[in-house]
Structure formats: structure tokens, C-alpha cells
Amino acid sequence: MQIDAKHTPDYIFEASWEVCNKVGGIYTVLSTKANSLQKLYKEKVFFIGPDLFQSPGNPWFLEEKELYADWRNFARIHQGLEIRVGRWNVPGNPIVFLIRFNSFFERKNSIYTEMWLDFEVDSIQAYGDYDESSMFAYASGVVIESFYRYHHLEASHVIAHFNEWQLGMGALYIRKNVPKIATVFTTHATGIGRSIAGNGLPLYNQLKNYNGDQMARQLNMVAKHSIEKRTAQYVDCFTTVSDITAQESAQLLERHPDVITPNGFEKDFVPRGLEYRRARKAAREKLVSVAERFLGHTVHSDALLVGISGRYEYKNKGIDVFIDALDRLRKMPQLSKDVVAFIMIPAWIKAPVVDPSSVRNLHDGVCVTHQLHEAGNDKIVGYLKYLGFGNRETDRVKVIYVPSYLNGSDGIFNTDYYNLLIGLDVSVFPSYYEPWGYTPHESVAFSIPTITTTLAGFGVWAKKNGNVENGLSDGVQVIRRDDSNHMEVAEEIAVSLYDFTLKSIDQVNLLKKRAAELSDRADWSHFIIHYQEAYSKALQNSFIRLSRPAR
Known part of the structure; x- marks a missing residue:
């Protein structure tokens, strides 16, 4: 596939609940992909994760207090943002921003109201990890905007990449508040598809008969489905990891992914x-x-x-x-x-x-x-x-x-x-x-x-x-x-x-x-090009979006 040189990012921000937080498979995706991204976009790739390990410390995070210290201090004093900056302790050692997002809970209701009015995200029936995920996602968007404006990146090609429904509000925040940043959203599994399968319902033979919104009500997943669907529909480039999930997304989220980004693997640590x-x-x-x-x-x-x-x-x-x-x-x-x-x-x-x-x-x-x-x-x-x-x-x-x-x-x-x-x-x-x-x-x-x-x-x-x-x-x-x-x-x-x-x-x-x-x-040497395609597609679509006359 050909990657258009005119649509190559200068900066990439990628946010996930599993950055420096080893929970499941997405940690493996991001931590092994990091090395390939560092080689392609040296020191211009910034991973964003939740700051969950205050004591005794995060084993996957190597703090560097002098790295972007001026911006971090500005963000703390003038914007109330608590950010630690350092390196992810994985091959490539990419730069990481870890965010403490507790203060955003004070604004939770106004944030949910904003998301409803701007994007029709329905958070009324939220439960479980929805609040925590959404506050971190929103904080991620605020941090990206802060870095972008402090370093005057308006003339640069900037990508903001968000993983899974947990980070959806970050993508929507950027879409509204920093529209020049091109957004990418990756769903690694649709929430409704996983729930249908997990509840013993026939997912594959009946897929074409399912309506995502109706199933979300039936399976008590309205809030999570709402943020996942709206994010998929509003970002500049929507991706997923396989042809199987692409079919689910088209049916249940009502948008077919722009690019399939299969998960690679970094084999450097496999003994020989x-x-x-x-x-x-x-x-x-x-x-x-x-x-x-x-x-x-x-x-x-x-x-x-x-x-x-x-x-x-x-x-x-x-x-x-x-x-x-x-x-x-x-x-x-x-x-x-x-x-x-x-x-x-x-x-x-x-x-x-x-x-x-x-x-x-x-x-x-x-x-x-x-x-x-x-x-x-x-x-x-x-x-x-x-x-x-x-x-x-x-x-x-x-x-x-x-x-x-x-x-x-x-x-x-x-x-x-x-x-x-x-x-x-x-x-x-x-x-x-x-x-x-x-x-x-x-x-x-x-x-x-x-x-x-x-x-x-x-x-x-x-x-x-x-x-x-x-x-x-x-x-x-x-x-x-x-x-x-x-x-x-x-x-x-x-x-x-x-x-x-x-x-x-x-x-x-x-x-x-x-x-x-x-x-x-x-491995990633073969699969990273699919992410390059996604970045290029996001930039192209953002240029088209920005060229349209305002309504």
C-alpha cells in the first residue's frame, strides 16, 4: 500500500487505559508496537496512560522529571493538570504522559451534559467502570490540547489516537476543542458483540438481524455502547483489528472501519x-x-x-x-x-x-x-x-x-x-x-x-x-x-x-x-504499515472536514 507523504504525521499522541498498566491484550498491542513507532517517529510519539501507581511505584514507568518540565509546570499551575512524564519501560522506551484525573470527577455531570449536547452520548445509565474510564479519557483530551497549544503545533500534522470505548470521550473532546488535530479510534472488540457472545446468543448466524442500540438496551449496556458508537462515527479514521470485528462494527456501530490494523508482535525477546x-x-x-x-x-x-x-x-x-x-x-x-x-x-x-x-x-x-x-x-x-x-x-x-x-x-x-x-x-x-x-x-x-x-x-x-x-x-x-x-x-x-x-x-x-x-x-515490521495508512487516512479526512463550510 502507498502512504501519501503529504499526509504523514509530525506528532502522534496515543491514549489507552493500558499504557503502563498491564491489564490485558491491549497492553501487549501497544507495548510491542511502541518500538516500531519510535523508529518511524523518533521522540514525536507520546503515549498517554492513567497514573494509578503512586506507591511503591509503577514497574513499567521510568520517570524523567526534567522531560517537558516547563510545559508540565505550566499545565499544573494554570490548568490544574497533574501529569508525570517519563518513558515506558519496553523496547523503544517511548515518551509517556501519566495523568492523575481525580479532579475531573467534580465536573462529571457537566462533562456528560456536554457530551450529550455535542455528540448525543447517553451516559444516564452508566455504571461500573464507565465513570472512571470517561474521566480519564476526557483528561487525556485536555492534556493533548494543553501540549498542542503550549508548543504551538498548529502548523504541524498531529494525530490523536484513542483505544477502546474507555477513551471515547477523549476523541470527542479533541474533535470539538482542537478540530485541526486528526483523530483515530481503534476498537479492539465491540462491546455489544462481546456481550452478545458472552450471553449465549448466536452472534454470527444472526449478526445481520441485530440492531446495536436495541441490543444495548436489552443487555444493559446503553452508556458504553453509546460512547463507542458515537466515537466510531465522529473520528477522522476508525480502525479495528480484524475482518471479523470489522463486520461487527459495520452492523452494531453503523460505521465500517476505514482501515484494518492487525495486531503485530515484537519477537526480540524470544530466545533463539x-x-x-x-x-x-x-x-x-x-x-x-x-x-x-x-x-x-x-x-x-x-x-x-x-x-x-x-x-x-x-x-x-x-x-x-x-x-x-x-x-x-x-x-x-x-x-x-x-x-x-x-x-x-x-x-x-x-x-x-x-x-x-x-x-x-x-x-x-x-x-x-x-x-x-x-x-x-x-x-x-x-x-x-x-x-x-x-x-x-x-x-x-x-x-x-x-x-x-x-x-x-x-x-x-x-x-x-x-x-x-x-x-x-x-x-x-x-x-x-x-x-x-x-x-x-x-x-x-x-x-x-x-x-x-x-x-x-x-x-x-x-x-x-x-x-x-x-x-x-x-x-x-x-x-x-x-x-x-x-x-x-x-x-x-x-x-x-x-x-x-x-x-x-x-x-x-x-x-x-x-x-x-x-x-x-x-510481526510489527510487517503490520506497522497499516497504522501508517490509518494516520494518513485520518489526516486526509481531517483536511476534507476542515475545508467544508461551517454550518
């Missing part, structure tokens, strides 16, 4: 060569050691290690399908190799388990590495019990449920997720609702073959760009999934895992090589 082999060996030993401790018996040295991870969205992430696939696999009489499956899904936990034998008795043989609050209501434990996964020594398929964030201090593994992912033999992510799908993407980046579905953005991309053979033969298997073929998907996964147990070391190494080759085509 001897370092990779050592890391994989250490990870496998750690996984097996924990499994043996919780199972109460030895795991065979050639056991197949399988894993699933992600947010605890039981249906949307395909956790239910994964368990059903394991149930089918263990019933295959021809299965001659042990399979140990790790369900690495964070839940509401109390503490690490000290005595695994007591927990096995408590959960009828189901192995859980951490004590759970309200264990009787945990869907994963409940379904494993219902299906009779007793994890006996004679069982070919064993399951270890790890309901903790793997951040290095979980009390059981005490290492991060990537240091365990590298030890798996194969991963499975049979998602029902997955706008992109960093988990399968990360898996192939670490040379771990993966199984995903056609309802994951990454799966759709892989189908177009590399997944041309059946099964796992090219390192990734993309299974067709729709609203009604749950059991067929489970069966196909079970067959694929069984086939994997029959592969030789040389065949497995070839699959790992092909997985890594596919991931090489999905």
Missing part, C-alpha cells in the same frame, strides 16, 4: 538457538514437576504437554470446547501416550495450594494449583468434575487447572507465562469470540504449534497468509467454527491432538519451524 533449547528444557521440567506434585504420581518423560490460556471467558475463549476435546481424547482406545493439559486461566484465588493431596480430595481428583473463592461456582472445576476427570495414574489424559496470573509471583511456578509457554508441545485456543487472538499468535512466535478457529482474527489472518495445509502440518491449524458446531470442533481438536502424539521428533521439529515462519509474517 541454544538459549531457546535451554529455556524450553527448563520450562518443561517446571511444568512436569508441578504436574507430578499435584497429580501425586510420576509423569511419563515423553508425555504430550498441552495448554490453553487467556481471560476467564468460559464460552468466548473456547474453554468449554477445550475440555470437551480432552474428554473425547481420553476416550480414544488407541491413545498410547500420556497427555497433560494445563488450563492457565486466571480466576478469583485466595492463595497457592500447600498440600495438593487435600485439594484433590476436595475437588474429587480435579487438580487445582490455587485455593479458589467460591470454588463450587467455578465453571472449569464444575465441568471437570461432571466429566469425571479424576487424574488417576492409569488415565492417559490428566488436567492441571492453574487459576493464577503467571506474573512471576504466583507461588507455584514463580515464573512468567512466556517462560512456561515455551515448554508446551502444542497449544489450543478454540475461541468463539476473539477479535484478534494474541494467545495463538504468541504461541507460534515461540515456535509452539497451535490450534485456533475461524472465529479468531489471527485464525482468519493465518488462513489467508499461511495455513494452507490440513491439520497442524504448517504449524497452525484453523478449525472452522460457527454458532452451532461446538461438538464437531471438540472432535477435530481431539483427533489433531491424537495425531500429534504419533509424530516423531523430526516431524515435531518441522512443525515448530513452520510455526515460527508463520509468526515472522505477523
Whole structure:
């Protein structure tokens, strides 16, 4: 694609709740994209996040008190803005503005009134995190305007980029108060689409029959849907991360995205060569050691290690399908190799388990590495019990449920997720609702073959760009999934895992090589151009908008 040199930004501001705030997948998107943006727009890229860690400090933020000190002092004295400036502690070390936005709550009602009168954003039925997100978003817009005017950027090409509905009011604030700044809005998943899927309604077969506003009322999401829809409709460039979410957006937000901006990945920290082999060996030993401790018996040295991870969205992430696939696999009489499956899904936990034998008795043989609050209501434990996964020594398929964030201090593994992912033999992510799908993407980046579905953005991309053979033969298997073929998907996964147990070391190494080759085509060096296209489109559309006569 061609990027018009006349429509290249001089400054880029990008705001998100997950800047220097590791919450979910958007953190991965922005923190890995930062290095590529720094290379393209050196020191002219400013990330904006919430200042949530006053003490003992933010591990992802490196404060530089002299950086833009004059502007920061001016903004504090004359505008009441509390801003810390520094660097994001990720590759590229981009400049970051962290905002304390508490003072904006005093103006909340007037801000919501302003948003209604100017853009018809309906905040009346707001609840949950809507207020906090909106006040941060509005503050982000004010901070961008402050920097823009203090440094006299009126003659520059400036982009203000906002992520997810949480930052919508920032985009709308800029549209009204600094119209010369070109705005970009990225939705990583539509709120209504996620809610429809999460509530067990058929999203895909019935998509054309849904009205976003009507579903927002039905699902009690009027405020969040309103800000997401209005932001999508008013910005200069609207983007989303996959063709799947683009279809949702067109139907539910009533604007088709201008650009698809798929999520890349920065592979610089993935070990290579001897370092990779050592890391994989250490990870496998750690996984097996924990499994043996919780199972109460030895795991065979050639056991197949399988894993699933992600947010605890039981249906949307395909956790239910994964368990059903394991149930089918263990019933295959021809299965001659042990399979140990790790369900690495964070839940509401109390503490690490000290005595695994007591927990096995408590959960009828189901192995859980951490004590759970309200264990009787945990869907994963409940379904494993219902299906009779007793994890006996004679069982070919064993399951270890790890309901903790793997951040290095979980009390059981005490290492991060990537240091365990590298030890798996194969991963499975049979998602029902997955706008992109960093988990399968990360898996192939670490040379771990993966199984995903056609309802994951990454799966759709892989189908177009590399997944041309059946099964796992090219390192990734993309299974067709729709609203009604749950059991067929489970069966196909079970067959694929069984086939994997029959592969030789040389065949497995070839699959790992092909997985890594596919991931090489999905890194930021290939995908950053889509953001450049979005910036160019935003600038073009802003010029057109500004050239129109005022009404």
C-alpha cells in the first residue's frame, strides 16, 4: 500500500487505559508496537496512560522529571493538570504522559451534559467502570490540547489516537476543542458483540438481524455502547483489528472501519538457538514437576504437554470446547501416550495450594494449583468434575487447572507465562469470540504449534497468509467454527491432538519451524504499515472536514 507523504504525521499522541498498566491484550498491542513507532517517529510519539501507581511505584514507568518540565509546570499551575512524564519501560522506551484525573470527577455531570449536547452520548445509565474510564479519557483530551497549544503545533500534522470505548470521550473532546488535530479510534472488540457472545446468543448466524442500540438496551449496556458508537462515527479514521470485528462494527456501530490494523508482535525477546533449547528444557521440567506434585504420581518423560490460556471467558475463549476435546481424547482406545493439559486461566484465588493431596480430595481428583473463592461456582472445576476427570495414574489424559496470573509471583511456578509457554508441545485456543487472538499468535512466535478457529482474527489472518495445509502440518491449524458446531470442533481438536502424539521428533521439529515462519509474517515490521495508512487516512479526512463550510 502507498502512504501519501503529504499526509504523514509530525506528532502522534496515543491514549489507552493500558499504557503502563498491564491489564490485558491491549497492553501487549501497544507495548510491542511502541518500538516500531519510535523508529518511524523518533521522540514525536507520546503515549498517554492513567497514573494509578503512586506507591511503591509503577514497574513499567521510568520517570524523567526534567522531560517537558516547563510545559508540565505550566499545565499544573494554570490548568490544574497533574501529569508525570517519563518513558515506558519496553523496547523503544517511548515518551509517556501519566495523568492523575481525580479532579475531573467534580465536573462529571457537566462533562456528560456536554457530551450529550455535542455528540448525543447517553451516559444516564452508566455504571461500573464507565465513570472512571470517561474521566480519564476526557483528561487525556485536555492534556493533548494543553501540549498542542503550549508548543504551538498548529502548523504541524498531529494525530490523536484513542483505544477502546474507555477513551471515547477523549476523541470527542479533541474533535470539538482542537478540530485541526486528526483523530483515530481503534476498537479492539465491540462491546455489544462481546456481550452478545458472552450471553449465549448466536452472534454470527444472526449478526445481520441485530440492531446495536436495541441490543444495548436489552443487555444493559446503553452508556458504553453509546460512547463507542458515537466515537466510531465522529473520528477522522476508525480502525479495528480484524475482518471479523470489522463486520461487527459495520452492523452494531453503523460505521465500517476505514482501515484494518492487525495486531503485530515484537519477537526480540524470544530466545533463539541454544538459549531457546535451554529455556524450553527448563520450562518443561517446571511444568512436569508441578504436574507430578499435584497429580501425586510420576509423569511419563515423553508425555504430550498441552495448554490453553487467556481471560476467564468460559464460552468466548473456547474453554468449554477445550475440555470437551480432552474428554473425547481420553476416550480414544488407541491413545498410547500420556497427555497433560494445563488450563492457565486466571480466576478469583485466595492463595497457592500447600498440600495438593487435600485439594484433590476436595475437588474429587480435579487438580487445582490455587485455593479458589467460591470454588463450587467455578465453571472449569464444575465441568471437570461432571466429566469425571479424576487424574488417576492409569488415565492417559490428566488436567492441571492453574487459576493464577503467571506474573512471576504466583507461588507455584514463580515464573512468567512466556517462560512456561515455551515448554508446551502444542497449544489450543478454540475461541468463539476473539477479535484478534494474541494467545495463538504468541504461541507460534515461540515456535509452539497451535490450534485456533475461524472465529479468531489471527485464525482468519493465518488462513489467508499461511495455513494452507490440513491439520497442524504448517504449524497452525484453523478449525472452522460457527454458532452451532461446538461438538464437531471438540472432535477435530481431539483427533489433531491424537495425531500429534504419533509424530516423531523430526516431524515435531518441522512443525515448530513452520510455526515460527508463520509468526515472522505477523510481526510489527510487517503490520506497522497499516497504522501508517490509518494516520494518513485520518489526516486526509481531517483536511476534507476542515475545508467544508461551517454550518
